[in-house]
Amino acid sequence: MTRLMLGRTLERICKGVLLLCVLHFLIMMILYFDVYSQRFDLFSRFNNGRNGSRSNLSGAAAGGHHYYYYNLSRPNATLASLLATGRQLVPSTEPDNTQAPSPKPLPPCPENPPGLVGRLLIEFSSQMTMEQVQKENPNVTEGGRYTPPDCRPRWKVAIIIPFRHRENHLKYWLHYLHPILRRQKMDYGIYIINQLGEETFNRAKLLNVGYAEALKDGEYDCFIFSDVDLIPMDDRNLYHCYDQPRHFAIAMDKFGFRLPYAGYFGGVSGLSKKQFLKINGFPNEYWGWGGEDDDIYNRITLNGMKVSRPDNHIGRYRMIKHTRDKHNEPNPQRFHKIRNTKNTMKTDGINSLTYRLVQVKKYPLFTNISVEIGKPPPRPIKG
Known part of the structure; x- marks a missing residue:
């Protein structure tokens, strides 16, 4: 009877350990894919920025634009903070709405202006100053x-x-x-x-x-x-x-x-x-x-x-x-x-x-x- 109870206890312990192992494995896999996807995203941004800077190096020199590399190994750096920093440093490509728009050229005046009256009443009896x-x-x-x-x-x-x-x-x-x-x-x-x-x-x-x-x-x-x-x-x-x-x-x-x-x-x-x-x-x-x-x-x-x-x-x-x-x-x-x-x-x-x-x-x-x-x-x- 004692051996039977001991066997059941060991079986339960083994099942528990096995369950813990499976659970640990699942957690590790989830964390792994999560970290992998983040690193892939960051490295793709990094590589795009690096390739873009290389391909536009002559354009940057001619046009005065500046491209930045980011230090991904900074302590306490997060994806959100890095992206926020990037948005602050990269020059905006949106048009500057602070400048007054240039006036549109006026159209030619019509040959027959629409405001004409036609025949007019002309008189010279009224006093005029x-x-x-x-x-x-x-x-x-x-x-x-x-x-x-x-x-x-x-x-x-x-x-x-x-x-x-x-x-x-x-x-x-x-x-x-x-x-x-x-x-x-x-x-x-x-x-x-x-x-x-x-x-x-x-x-x-x-x-x-x-x-x-x-x-x-x-x-x-x-x-x-x-x-x-x-x-x-x-x-x-x-x-x-x-x-x-x-x-x-x-x-x-x-x-x-x-x-x-x-x-x-x-x-x-x-x-x-x-x-x-x-x-x-x-x-x-x-x-x-x-x-x-x-x-x-x-x-x-x-x-x-x-x-x-x-x-x-x-x-x-x-x-x-x-x-x-x-x-x-x-x-x-x-x-x-x-x-x-x-x-x-x-x-x-x-x-x-x-x-x-x-x-x-x-x-x-x-x-x-x-x-x-x-x-x-x-x-x-x-x-």
């Missing part, structure tokens, strides 16, 4: 300059107005034209060319002065020449330059909204810089009223160009009624001069322009350029 007009146009900058903020215009336009003693007309002109030009998405500047003194008025010479002075103020490539008393009645009459010299004011109320004759080029016209230089600008020797527009028309046709015009319903204008200016009487020599355009246009123009610049002053809605342009030569004595 320059302060009121300035409040109406807060986006116009000093000197009468404006650039559309949302698109890139094809032309940079200088609008030139020959001027003397027309302050009341100028208020209405600015009141109507600034909003029109902004709706047309024009990049423009307004230049008032003020003839000082009381000598005979010379419109065409003042236009030449405006061309020369505007180019000192900006890189213009298009020039619109406008009388201060003419207001367009339709904002679809776009104030920019065209492939041919442009006549804008083709249908004035003064002429019953009709073109007075085929060669008429008066009121409001436009030429590109290239076209202007091709005709040698405008004549300087038309003192007094009349004739210079016909001379300009002759210059255009004699140089192989044609006048372009808008549709009759779009090219309508209202004129501010006024009496004829003093010292702007009709020029008695105008018909003789018109007949001789071919002989005079190469020597009388922008290449022979002389004047004395007295003052340039920039106002909120326009640039005023005051000049002295001389006086007409004495007329030949009849007989």
Whole structure:
């Protein structure tokens, strides 16, 4: 009985030892594979880093990037701590969002701006002040300059107005034209060319002065020449330059909204810089009223160009009624001069322009350029 009990006890002890051995073996296997997988992961990272540093050694030297080796035998080092250290040391490849993004280039302005109104109601009975007009146009900058903020215009336009003693007309002109030009998405500047003194008025010479002075103020490539008393009645009459010299004011109320004759080029016209230089600008020797527009028309046709015009319903204008200016009487020599355009246009123009610049002053809605342009030569004595 004693032997039987002893045998059973030994059997139980053996089974227990065997169970412990199996359990120990399983634990060792689990630990082994766990450690093996970690070491494999670390060595693969180590080898990748080493191979990457070798293959990118020349790139690191050229581009200034730095690659790091890690000491895997550091005391108390863990996988998490090593990886955390690596993240701190390896330069980030993510884009730097602290730098301001470069502005996107503006699209070209549309040929037919969507904000145009079409036919406009033009009236001159309301009282107008320059302060009121300035409040109406807060986006116009000093000197009468404006650039559309949302698109890139094809032309940079200088609008030139020959001027003397027309302050009341100028208020209405600015009141109507600034909003029109902004709706047309024009990049423009307004230049008032003020003839000082009381000598005979010379419109065409003042236009030449405006061309020369505007180019000192900006890189213009298009020039619109406008009388201060003419207001367009339709904002679809776009104030920019065209492939041919442009006549804008083709249908004035003064002429019953009709073109007075085929060669008429008066009121409001436009030429590109290239076209202007091709005709040698405008004549300087038309003192007094009349004739210079016909001379300009002759210059255009004699140089192989044609006048372009808008549709009759779009090219309508209202004129501010006024009496004829003093010292702007009709020029008695105008018909003789018109007949001789071919002989005079190469020597009388922008290449022979002389004047004395007295003052340039920039106002909120326009640039005023005051000049002295001389006086007409004495007329030949009849007989």
